[in-house]
Amino acid sequence: MSTDFQQAREALGVRLRELRLSAPGGRLTGPQLAQRIGWAHSKVYKLENGQQTATSDDLRAWSEGVGQPRTFDELDARLKGFESHIRSWRRQLAAGHRPVQDAWNLEVSKATTIRAWEEAVVPGMLQTADYARHIFLRYADLQGTTRDTDDAVRARIRRQEWLYESGRRFHALIWEAALHALVCPPSVLAAQLDRLTGIVGMDTVELGVIPLSASLKVPTANGFWVLDECLVIAEDWHAELWLDDADSVAVYLRVWNTLRESAVYGADAQAVINRARRALPPR
Template structure:
């Protein structure tokens, strides 16, 4: 979790504590407030200590319980401010995957150079429609969200037009393990591998494969995207991180460059992909 984000969470927690202490009808203990809200008292202290992120509903309930419903807008504005950096999947996917893809499309449209590392799946900008469909379905099952799969796929495919625009540069590194991952039927994966070999040599695309047997200067951890050396988007199971501070961007670019030293490109990358494709039997 970014330091800036944690600090903002602690500042919000201090404001919540201040409201509890200054309740119009007298100072409330944490236990008293928890009883009013029907919460375990530990939640009150976690929110005040910056150890748990409040939801908008939490903030509205808190403001009402301390007798200050008018401060909800202020509290919610604080939350929106730092949630722009950590975007929980629960909130983002409340309306399905399509709105998330639209947000990505807007961010990518502004970029001229993108650096990507993916260790588990094919980068979205290089996915076939069928592969993307299965990825969305897997995550919809995980999160229990609405299945707006067709709309999400169309939005992701629209984003790929970026690759065919002059002046764009897409630098992607993919761990070889992602090429084996059966997140889709074998026939779909075969077509996806063919798609990857097809983008090698494009003017706007540099695709590197990090072989499983390559010596690594840094562990092959979570995937991330760096847009124009100004914004990092990294994914975790609970949220996306959108980081725009200079130190974070520099760190992720340093990781990308270290991973690049282990990658193969051009004909060597094609040979890795083609070898995996040949290993897949029709009946797999």
């Protein structure tokens, strides 16, 4: 978990403790507050010590439990402030994958130049509908979230219209391992690889593939996207990071440019894709 995120969570915990100790009817102990709210008292201490991230409902219950309901807006603003950068999958996917795709579509629609690095899957902007469907199903199973798969697929495919607008430029880097990963049936992956082959040479797309045999100057770590050199969106297992400070953006651009030095393009990229295609198990 990032230091900034943890510090913000701990600061919110300090504020929650202040409110508990300054309750209008007299200071409350943790167990007393927990009884009022209907929680296990351990949850009170976890929130106050920054060991658990509160939800908006938690903060509303807290403000009412300590007899200071007007403090809810302040507490909720603090929560939204640090969660705007660290967006937990548990919260984002509470209503399914479609809202997450809609949020992405909004940001992508405003961008002119996008750089993407994916080490494990084909970038969403280049996915076929069938491939995207299997990706969403895998993550829905992992996170135990709502299966709104068809709506999510439609939203992701709609985002790809961006690729056909003049003045746009999509620079994609893929590690060869992603071309072999059977996160879907072989027939679906075969169609996906065929699509990638056809994308090579599009005037709005620069597709680079880093072969498994390539020398690397940095490890192939988690995938990330850079939009207009202003916003970075990176994924981890627990959350999606949205970073817009200049220093963070500069770091990710430096990583992207370093990875790019190991990539092949054009006919050489097609050869790597075709090699993965031939390596697929028989249907």
